[in-house]
Amino acid sequence: MKYTLIILTLLLTFSFKVKAQETDLKIVCNESTKKDPEYSDDIIIKTCEFKNHLFKSTGIADYKGRYSYKYELFQIDKKDTIKVKNSDFFNQKAIRLEKLINQKLKTGYESNSKIPEISDCMKWIDFRYYELNEFGISFTDKNQVEFSVDYGIGSACFNISSSSIILELSEIEKYLK
Structure with a gap:
């Protein structure tokens, strides 16, 4: 009886901790579009709530209908x-x-630089180390975290003007406040 009670207590404690972690790491995203008379295409707005924060990405199309995104992060207070x-x-x-994100970006950059079809555009990128505050942060449909960086090169090389690194939520959990 004593061991049954101990095992039951351990099981309940563990299940509550797992449930708390699942709730703690829940991401809720919404995507909407809106018309803006200044732009011919719709503006895409994606917001994701996660751990008392709101991640907002706003996509605006260029004259060819290709979207570039602006990212913002808000802390939700009471x-x-x-x-x-x-x-x-x-x-x-x-x-x-x-450092991990930069390492993955550098690996991608070096790999892409060897592709003949895009090597001329790759030369326009002044690749460097990017700080955490320079990344746009969003979430995928699979609750993965996406870190994006815009290299700031011209629209002629739009297809390589930015890069994204996608990490599993479990990979970044230890870095969260």
Whole structure:
């Protein structure tokens, strides 16, 4: 009886912790479009709520209908929503995350530089180390985290003007506040 009670207590404790983690890491995203008289295509607005934060990405099409995105991050307070930096969302260990993302970006950059069809465009990219606050952050439909960087090159090389690194939520969990 004593062991049954201990095992039952352990099972309940473990199941509550798992349930709390599932709730804690729940991402709720909504995507909408709106017409803007200044643009011929719709503006795409995607918002995702995660851990008291609102991640907003706004997509605006160019003259060819290709979308570029602007990213914003807000902390949701009880009384207000405040715009914050990416670094405010992560803990002090986030420098490791920043290094990981940069390492993956560099690997992709080096690999793409060897592709003859895009090598001329790749030369326009002044590749460097990017800080956490320079990334756009969004979430995929599979609840993965997407870190995007815009290289700031011309529209003639639009197909390589930005890069994204997608990580599983479990990979970044240790870097969250």
